[in-house]
Amino acid sequence: MQYNKGNLALRVLMFIFLSFWIASSANAMGSTASDIIGNNLCTLVKNLTGSTAKAIGVLAMILVSFGVMTGKVNTWTAMSTVIGIFVLFGASSLVLYISGSSTTGCV
Known part of the structure; x- marks a missing residue:
């Protein structure tokens, strides 16, 4: 199975973007709501x-x-x-x- 380098780079960038987005969301940081x-x-x-x-x-x-x-x-x-x-x-x-x-x- 061959990987397309452009497709792999896009997946890595999307993973990094989603990781930062999830980590910086209000629910992940702990909100004031109990x-x-x-x-x-x-x-x-x-x-x-x-x-x-x-x-x-x-x-x-x-x-x-x-x-x-x-x-x-x-x-x-x-x-x-x-x-x-x-x-x-x-x-x-x-x-x-x-x-x-x-x-x-x-x-």
Whole structure:
């Protein structure tokens, strides 16, 4: 197997660049946040329950109900879609109810 010298040099330069980039990132240097994974999960929860996600959920309910009215979508499929949307947007209040704790963190 022959190596192309230009390709090998490019790979070495990319490795060096990525190594410095990863080493100088805020997470690698140690950030002031005590819970990095929790903060990233909170960001994910905010994205999944934000205004854009609610608009997508409303559009999904409209499209599914239109599909049921025209006979293209099964009723059980429509019901499972609506239940899934309710569970997605009600999960944070359900977790707070089960855990019995006050609102802390991202929930």
